[in-house]
Amino acid sequence: MFILIKNADIYAPEPLGISSLLISHDKIAWLGKNFPAEATLPDLEIIDAAGKILIPGIVDGHVHVIGGGGEGGFATRTSELVLSDMVKGGVTTVVGLLGTDDVTRSTGALIAKTNAIRAEGMSAWAMTGSYQLPVKSLCGGVRDDIALLEPVIGVGEVALSDHRSSQPTFEEFMRLAAAARVGGMLSGKAGVVNVHLGDAPSGLDYLFRAAETEIPPSQFIPTHMNRNPELFKEACRYGAMGGYVDLTTSTTPQFLEEGEVECGRALAELLAAGVPAERISFSSDGQGSMPAFDAAGNLTGLTIGRVTSIFETMRSTVKNYDLPLETMVRVVSTTAADHCKLPGKGHIKEGYDADLILLEADGLGLNTLFARGRKMMSGGRPLVKGTFE
DSSP states (O other): EEEEEEEEEESSSSSSEEEEEEETEEEEEEEEOOTTTTTTTEEEEEOOOOEEEEEEEEEEEEEOOOOBBBOOOGGOOOOOOOHHHHHTTTTTEEEOOOOSOSSSOOOOHHHHHHHHHHHTTOOEEEEEESSSSSSSSSSSHOOOOOOHTTEEEEEEEEEEETTTTTOHHHHHHHHHHHHHHHHHHHHHOOOOEEEEEOOTTTTTHHHHTTTTTTSGGGGGGEEEETSHHHHHHHHHHHHTTOOOOOEEEOOHHHHHTTTTOOOOHHHHHHHHEEEEEEEEEEOOOOTTTEEEEOSSEEEEEEEEEEHHHHHHEEEHHHHOOOOOOOHHHHHIHHHHHTTTTTOOSSSSSSSSSEEEEEETTOOEEEEEETTEEEEEEETTOOOHHHHHH
């Protein structure tokens, strides 16, 4: 079965203008202006995408795919990610991880869910570890997990500057980064360290110190960098000196009232500060709990992050901050795919996976979604559900 998408305004992420592409099974088989075999290729479905924009599927690098939370007791453990949420949010690839709870949740369960997402037609990878050090590994160590477990591309989210972290020393943190780096080298993976940043005044201290060592800034994915104004100021400085900045799109009115920097504004300010889009990403913190604590550290409220928040934030950012669509595509897809070395992801190129979104040119509404060549949304209507939905 072949699918020819014609006359689309393609952002790959770089703008290609009005072009066409051919999907063969799960890959982009051809990309150009006039497909030469349109009249002769058998079993060819043709989609006329005139008046629509084609971009790569969203890559969400921070999702609690087996649920998160638990900070308010067992009843506050959040639910697993479901396929229909990915489809509704234009997300074709996720990187799953554990957060606070590595007691009732495990890396083994995370890898099982990663494989389940793949079996349902989407793409997924995982991180070993959690907020805590030492890491509860499956193969005897972080280096071993990354090198030997195919879906595992790094470690995290390791908590720093947060009352829920294990309060690691700088030396412990750097030994973890070194192990992840070597595990990545041995297996041809990114070997990244996903770093959860909390609200404590220590902020990015460890990452600024790490920048003075032989471990390069590209080894780290510091996330939640827009969670308060002070941390965001440090994020601008860290990004300008070569670091990577991940912004969290899931939010609440309370978080914004308390000083969280809205993602669109954060992106505009980072770009103005000289941080390139190639080092900025949006992630959702999907299915993670979003707890609110008082000054004494007591839980006062709880809601859930959603993978759909990235697409919603992309649309509002283009509208409110007049940023180029090419920039937005990099931030929601290409940067995370490249930094995490996810093969075939984040670009529209021949030989890459057919993870594609067709948007309405007027308003950027989500019209059609392909994941690994399979049509999962058409006319704005999801065509698939998960196994137990």
